[in-house]
Amino acid sequence: MGQPLTPLRVGIIGCGNIVAQYLETFARIDTVHLVAVADLVPERAAEVAARVPGVRPMSIDELLADPDIRLVVNLTIPAAHAEVSLRILAAGKEVYSEKPLAAELPAARDVLEAASRAGLWVGCAPDTVLGVGLQTARKAIDDGAIGRPIAATATMVTPGHERWHPNPDFYYLPGGGPLLDMGPYYVSALVQLLGPVVEVSGAASRLRTERVIGSGPREGERVPVETDTHISGVLTHESGALSTLVMSFDAVATHSANIEVHGETGSLTVPDPNNFDGETRLHALGASEWIALPPAAGYVGAGRGVGVHDRAIARDPGDARASGAVGFHVLEVMLSLLQSAGEGRSVPVSSTVERPAPVPLTAL
Structure with a gap:
């Protein structure tokens, strides 16, 4: 040893x-x-x-x-x-x-x-992509459980953080909004599952010009909204797969899975990428129902900071999975999506990144 x-x-x-x-x-x-x-x-x-x-x-x-x-x-x-x-x-x-x-x-x-x-x-961050939930879904895709991936959907809907956060101002300033706040979890997951993105097309809107703080010592105070609060987009992956993204601080609720991935021979529902665990479900072509997949990959019992653990055990820094290179590509995808929404045209993504190595099923 x-x-x-x-x-x-x-x-x-x-x-x-x-x-x-x-x-x-x-x-x-x-x-x-x-x-x-x-x-x-x-x-x-x-x-x-x-x-x-x-x-x-x-x-x-x-x-x-x-x-x-x-x-x-x-x-x-x-x-x-x-x-x-x-x-x-x-x-x-x-x-x-x-x-x-x-x-x-x-x-x-x-x-x-x-x-x-x-x-x-x-x-x-996010290092949630290193948990059992996302990594089990990735292993199913890599093992061919759905055949060649064709498309994915990613949906995050909430009526706004001001309902619970005592100081929500920065969520509604440039650099905030649902895409830059929650999008890193979803776009990072899509990159893990389907690989890097080469082009995006988006649209955006904002429902209100101000928000009312709903809790804490500032309850009732009004916060100006200076960024878009509902963003929709299509991400074209290098593989040819297409991901449809909806990020909203305006809508109330959804029945949609956080992420679904569709392939030629099956579909997967992927758990919340803001968490480390959760159930991945598979509906194979010709099957009559969805089945839950047992945990098969990822850090078991992970929490925020597991990306630092992953760096600590890496013999070579390049082996650490929650890298700045991934963070840069994810950021460019999101900012390109906002640019696309503002300019009304598709925008290429100039950076690329290799999918980080999968995480074997590992107890922390």
């Missing part, structure tokens, strides 16, 4: 709502050791550090200067992702960013180029 891996020593910048899920994952794996946390609001970092024995609250500058930290998890707001990731790389540390990689494509490109010059790895 080989020598056990030394835990990857990490820090976190950004102590908002999502940090709790990363803390929970890091607490139950031995491949990642959380050293310190930082936030623009020091009290937030102190509160988060108090939850985890041995974790130190720091200023952002202190965390970036700490030689004990090898990788920094960037959990800042989307508009700050690129700026913070560039600072992390400049400090000589690897970075794993929450989605999206950046709010704009040139900024995302700057991050990847800075990482390449420094010889450092960049990773990007």
